[in-house]
Amino acid sequence: MSQSKDDVRDKVAEFRRSIGELRDEVGKVVVGNHEIVDGVMVCMLAGSHALLEGVPGLGKTLLVRTMADALRLEFARIQFTPDMMPADILGTTMIEEDPEGRRHFTFRKGPVFANIVLADEINRATPKTQSALLEAMQEHRVTIGTVTHPIAEPFFVLATQNPLESEGTYPLPEAQLDRFFFKLRVAFPGRSELHAILERTTGDSNPSARPMLDGARIKEMQRLVREVPVTHQVQDYAVRLIEATHPHHPEASEEVRRFVNFGASPRGAQALLLASKCYALFDGRFAPSIDDVKKAALPALRHRVLLNFEGEAEGVKTDQLLDKVLARLPETASEAPKAKAARK
Numbered sequence: 001m002s003q004s005k006d007d008v009r010d011k012v013a014e015f016r017r018s019i020g021e022l023r024d025e026v027g028k029v030v031v032g033n034h035e036i037v038d039g040v041m042v043c044m045l046a047g048s049h050a051l052l053e054g055v056p057g058l059g060k061t062l063l064v065r066t067m068a069d070a071l072r073l074e075f076a077r078i079q080f081t082p083d084m085m086p087a088d089i090l091g092t093t094m095i096e097e098d099p100e101g102r103r104h105f106t107f108r109k110g111p112v113f114a115n116i117v118l119a120d121e122i123n124r125a126t127p128k129t130q131s132a133l134l135e136a137m138q139e140h141r142v143t144i145g146t147v148t149h150p151i152a153e154p155f156f157v158l159a160t161q162n163p164l165e166s167e168g169t170y171p172l173p174e175a176q177l178d179r180f181f182f183k184l185r186v187a188f189p190g191r192s193e194l195h196a197i198l199e200r201t202t203g204d205s206n207p208s209a210r211p212m213l214d215g216a217r218i219k220e221m222q223r224l225v226r227e228v229p230v231t232h233q234v235q236d237y238a239v240r241l242i243e244a245t246h247p248h249h250p251e252a253s254e255e256v257r258r259f260v261n262f263g264a265s266p267r268g269a270q271a272l273l274l275a276s277k278c279y280a281l282f283d284g285r286f287a288p289s290i291d292d293v294k295k296a297a298l299p300a301l302r303h304r305v306l307l308n309f310e311g312e313a314e315g316v317k318t319d320q321l322l323d324k325v326l327a328r329l330p331e332t333a334s335e336a337p338k339a340k341a342a343r344k
Contacts, residue, residue, distance in 0.1 A: 091113070093106070137179045234293060242263065275296035279292040
């Protein structure tokens with residue numbers, strides 16, 4: 001970079017201050033879930049999308065709505081249902097008549113044409129309707145017939161889904177899962193957090209978040225994330241981690257060979273590096289470490305590593321599988337032969 005060290009230091013400090021203010025505003029409404037809030041912010045700053053999974057009642061929708069309140073951006077909510085059609089999301093072309101009686105086609109934009117889109121209970125809709133979001137999520141545009149309509153930046157989808165074991169749910173297509181930067185699992189709150197939730201929601205107070213960041217500031221922060229340099233060692237670790245999730249790779253573990261059908265895609269490697277850059281900036285550092293990559297591994301890869309029939313039948317958990325991969329993967333490539341010999 002051509003900037004001076006003082007300029008870089010100031011940018012990182014300002015970035016960290018903005019993130020802290022956003023955290024504080026969201027924390028006025030959302031109790032706990034600090035890792036989930038950070039994960040959503042990472043997805044936003046990476047210019048991508050987040051998938052939040054959890055049973056009903058854990059505050060997934062509240063978290064997304066609060067995040068939207070804390071940002072000066074256009075917000076739209078889509079409540080997915082089994083009878084929803086793709087046009088309900090993307091929009092439709094209609095015939096309109098002008099004052100002179102002439103008819104013409106007009107495209108009426110759907111709710112996907114917003115900066116923040118809450119796709120609530122996305123796996124309640126059929127795969128056909130879920131797939132309507134594919135082009136919007138990847139290309140930030142929508143094609144209707146022969147006309148392409150761009151979506152204003154910044155744009156990110158925050159989707160919530162119930163576990164697949166819940167009644168009336170459909171699995172998301174693999175191609176769509178891969179377009180989510182992170183899959184974040186919302187856990188049941190602890191006792192102290194549950195007390196705080198009850199105090200906030202059963203009294204006469206009604207906390208709300210103030211808008212802290214606008215679109216221009218978010219795009220500026222997104223550019224800063226892209227400018228963060230990554231050492232070859234950190235990038236190589238991310239690459240070897242992706243390779244270790246593929247069952248046919250020479251370095252794959254016995255569990256991966258036995259239980260995994262498909263390993264993580266190159267989008268998984270991109271997510272690891274971009275997320276590690278965000279985590280470094282969150283801590284006021286302008287260079288990510290291997291620990292940052294490890295921190296991003298589960299949310300970035302848990303939905304990209306697909307189990308085979310045996311893995312599903314044995315009840316293998318993807319998170320546990322990835323934990324074992326992380327525990328065995330050496331931090332430097334030169335240690336790999338030693339680690340492989342030790343396993344033998």
